[in-house]
Amino acid sequence: MENLENEALNGHPNSSLAEKTNDYMIDVGFTKQEKNNYESNFEIQEKLEREKRIDEWLPITSKRNAKWWYSAFHNITAMVGAGVLGLPYAMSKLGWGPGVTILTISWIITLYTLWQMVEMHEMIPGKRFDRYHELGQHAFGKKLGLYIVVPQQLVVEIGVNIVYMVTGGTSLQKFHNTVCSSCKKIKLTYFIMIFASVHFVLSHLPNFNSISGLSLAASVMSFSYSTISWAASIDKGIQENVQYGYKSHSKAGTTFDFFNALGTIAFAYAGHNVVLEIQATIPSTPQKPSKVPMWRGVVVAYIIVAFCYFPVAIIGYLVFGNEVKDNILISLEKPKWLIATANLFVVIHVIGSYQIYAMPVFDMIETLLVKKFKFEPNKLVRFVVRNVYVAFTMFIAITFPFFDGLLGFFGGFVFAPTTYFLPCILWMAIKKPKKFGLSWWTNWICIALGLCLMILSSLGGLRRIIIEAKTYKFYSSTPSPSN
Structure with a gap:
């Protein structure tokens, strides 16, 4: 031929x-x-050549030359973020016993389900499941797999980007107010717009490997501001008349605050939604499958996650008790230079995190346009798609900047399924473990706990949003915290 x-x-x-x-x-x-x-x-x-050109253009499959340490800092950047800053607040709503227990169990369960995702990436010889929905299609069929996975994954990734818009704007505002306390106060809306302006530029980086430097910087920043958070708390010392009981004066308030805190913890363990896409960037051969370097990176990432999460959650709650704010850096006011630095680190980190979670969304939209609607894969398509997406997340963040409510609601509604129990369902559908065996019981326990987490924390987060919305004026200032 x-x-x-x-x-x-x-x-x-x-x-x-x-x-x-x-x-x-x-x-x-x-x-x-x-x-x-x-x-x-x-x-x-001709069709195969077009498919090849498209795969070489799309962000997830364009390059497969990543190293194991790329996996480590991509996973750290994806996981440690807005969630860690809300952990002391979550502890104040859960209490010592339930708080430490749920934090520990979540760490174990999510490490297990992340291992499942890594193993399933190349479970069929000669084929790689580069995207979460491709694995869902293999397990449930082409149409049903899409309907089950894609809506959840999109809500997770878009939800995270909205929350990180709020987090980035809030941290910029806190930085400004700390270094210039006598300056005129500026609305949160403008800080979110400043934060978004960075992404109108960075979002045009083509793929995961092109943001590896940004991801490395973000992972270093996340470890740094987590360390600053618990170290500054120790330096501040346990506050006078500190109390560790539940703050709400009603049983309903205490219950729903407990539910919302579950969602905050679920949000903190949120790296699963991009793990297959990260693994897709690692080269693989039958002799050296990608799961080996990927798992090495995941283990390193989870060790660092533990060093970030547990000290911040436990020490932050120990120092401030039930008076701790939904963002631990807001409770820490001195030394000013250190708190300002920590907030700046948060901004740098969530810039990287935004890009990690946005890349699979870009991949989905661009795939739809060039494969289904037959657009030519070019710079104009990418320019329009990515600018519109950044503008959309900025608009939603400006409109609904309810930080702790967003953490609880998104953490429960979409993070719990895709992180805690959907990998287990996929594993059971594909691997079909022996009934009543260890794997069978382990997966069903994770599914049951994940379902409870999803239902309860969604209720708590939604109630929190409704309460804060009552006192919030659109596009005016930050929402007033509820009592």
Whole structure:
């Protein structure tokens, strides 16, 4: 076929490839059957070449040369973020016993489900599930798999980007107010817009490997501001008349605050939604499958996550008790230079986190446009898609900046399924472990706990949003904290 195409091209230099090939077949006297067979093969080859060009252009599959440490800092950047700052507040709503227990169990369960995701990436010899929904399609069928996974994954990733818009704007505002306490107060809306302006530039980086430097900086920042948070809390010392009981004066308030805190913890363990996409960037051969370096990176990331989460949650609650704010850095007021630095670190980190979670969304939208709607994969498509997406998340963040309510609601409604129990359901559907065996029981326990977490924390987060919305004026200032 290749020789035929070369001869055709040489004989008819001013025609398209299809026209040249057709003219050449007439010249050499192809029969109708031979012509139809060749045209069919030619169409298949042309389609495969287009698919290859698209895969080389899309952000997830364009490059597969990442190292294991890319996995480590991508996972740290994806996981440690807005969630860690809300953990002391979550502890204040849960109490010592339930708080430490739920934090520990969540760490164990999510490490287990993350291992499942890494193992399932290449469970079929010669095939890689580069995207979460591809794994869902393999387990549940092409249509049902899409319907189950894609809505959840999109809500997770878009939800995270909205929350990080709020987090970035809030931290910029706190930085400004700390370094210039006598300056005129500026509305949160403008700080969110400043934070968003960075992403109108960075969102045009083409793929995961192109943001590896940003992700490394973000992971260093996350460890740094987590350390500052608990170290500054120790330096501040346990506050006078500190109390560790539940703050709400009603049983309903205490119950719903407890539920909301569950969502905050679920939000803190949120890296699963991009793990397959991260693993897709690592090279793989039968002798050296990608799961080996990927798992090494995940283990390193989870050790660092533990060093970030547990000290911040426990020490922050120990120092401030039930008076701790929904963002631990707001409770820490001195030394000013250190708190200002920590808030700046938060801004740098959530810039990286935003890009980590936005990349799979860009991949989905761009795939839809170039594969289904037949747009040409070019810079204009990418420019429009990514700018519109950043503008959309900025608008929603400006409109609904309810930080702790957002953590609880999104943590419960979408993070719990995709992090705590959807990997277990996929594992059971594909691997089919022996009934009543260890794997079977482990997965069902994770599914049951995840379902409880999803239902309860969604209720708590939604109630929190409703309460704060009552005192919030759109596009005016920060929402007033509820009592």
